[in-house]
Amino acid sequence: MLTRRAALIGAAGVAAAPILAKAAKADEIMDTSMAESVDLSKLKRVKHRLVRPPMVHDHEQTAPAEPRIVEFEMQIVEKEVEVDSGAYLQAMTFNGSIPGPLMVVHEGDYVELTLYNSPENMMQHNIDFHASTGALGGGSLTLVNPGEKTTLRFKATRAGTFVYHCAPGGPMIPWHVVSGMSGAIMVLPRDGLKDDRGNPVSYDKVFYIGENDFYIPKDENGDYKRFSDVGESYPDTLEVMNGLIPSHVVFNGKVGSLTGDGALHANQGEKVLFVHSQANRDSRPHLIGGHGDLVWETGKFANPPERDLETWFIRGGSAGAMLYEFLQPGVYAYVNHNLIEAVNLGATAHVVVEGTWNNDLMEQVQAPTEYDAAYEGKTALP
Structure with a gap:
């Protein structure tokens, strides 16, 4: 069932050879050529262009009766990212962003992704x-060298929010994940979301927040190290990773990415769905x-949401969803409550909400004034 393939191609492969040698079974792929073919020729095809988080591509909240084949394209980009002032990560990314884009389909749809590994990259992904x-979540059917592409199709059989990540084998798996290679997919019920009483629920906008833990090494002076490429960064990064103490825990790729000019925006009375993923840590x-009006803590829409939560839990390797209607204007802080x-x-992250203050809710x-103690x-x- 399993066959071996060439691990490296071209100059990029030669440069990455010492690193790829550590991935014990990264080059094993599953041979499914003998499986019976499935005729999906009568299904409608819909193609979505992915957008950079925290935004999400246009989509319907309810779907037509018949399932569709939903097409996406995604490019793998290895690049240096400034996580904080003076702290640089040799990142590996889906579509150039950390996290990778949020994909939205409906239960029963077929997801068809074409994945490109840019020829200038060093690594298999x-x-x-x-x-x-099946097939390690598609991982054993999608292993691509630099300069290769592959297309995977799978049926979205379960409604909810789910993580995706790179998993090329062995010690490469955690390294690729904590270098930025994770994202999420949201599989909506065909008839849309429901509250805990089974009533239909809609949202005005979606914000996708991907949380990452990074492990950037320091030199003997306590300054962050900077590396020439992703391969050079591996040995020192591995040492920090294995200590299990992150140098940074961030939303959407870097410190302050969703504050200041990058803050999220909403209006008073808008219902916002927050999708939050963490591929590695709780x-x-x-x-x-504010509050979690409705919270799908495990992210699974077949289960009724909890109501009115103050803080909720996202397990490492999962994604959850929370719906909140903003009732007051001002700046809200969305945080990891560690x-x-x-x-x-x-x-x-910050959410800036426009509107008129309601003294009935808070006055x-x-x-503040001095008093006679x-x-x-x-x-x-x-």
Whole structure:
């Protein structure tokens, strides 16, 4: 059932040989040529162009009765990314972004992805869809060398939010994931989302937040090291990775990516669906100033959502979804509520909401002012 293929091609392969030698079975692929063919010629084809997170490509919240073949294209890009001031990551990415783009289909649809490994890359890559069935999530059918492409089709049999990531084999798997190679796919029920009582639910917009832990090595002076290419970065990065203490925990690729000029925007009264993925470590999302009106903590839409959560849990290697209607204007902080990781390591986003303040929900009865401590405040003590 398993066959061997050439691991390396061209100059890029020669340069990457010492690294690829560590991937014990990265070049094993599954031979499915003897399987019975499936005739999908009568199904309608729909093609979506993926967009950079936190935005999401246009899609329908409910689908027609008949399943469709939904086509995507994605290019693998290896590049240097400045994660924070003076901290550079030799990144491996899907479509040049960290995280990779969010794909949206409906339960029963067929996902057809053409994956390109750019010829200027050094490494073998593939894609493992947690939403799919068999062949290591498609990983053993999609292993591509630099300069190669492949097309994978799988049936989306389960509704929910799911992680995808690169998994080329052996020690390459965690390295590729913590170098940026993860994303998510959302499989909506054909008739759309439902609340905990079975009532239809819709959203006005989607924000996709991919959380990553990075392990950037430091030199003897405590300064972050910078490497000439992804292969050179491996030995030192591996040492930091195996210590299990990240140098950075960030949303969407770098510290501050979703604050300041990159902040998310919404209007008072809008219902926003937040999709949050973490391919490697557990996380605890929290919206400061708001709540999870409906939370699919495990991300699976066949299960009823929980209501009114303050903080929810995203297991490492999974994606979840939360729906919130913004009731007040202002700046909301969306954080990993391990506050050390949020504040000190970078896992913070801001949502700027336009609207009119509602004093019934919250009112500053008295602005801060000095008081006479000799007479006032005594009754506050037990």
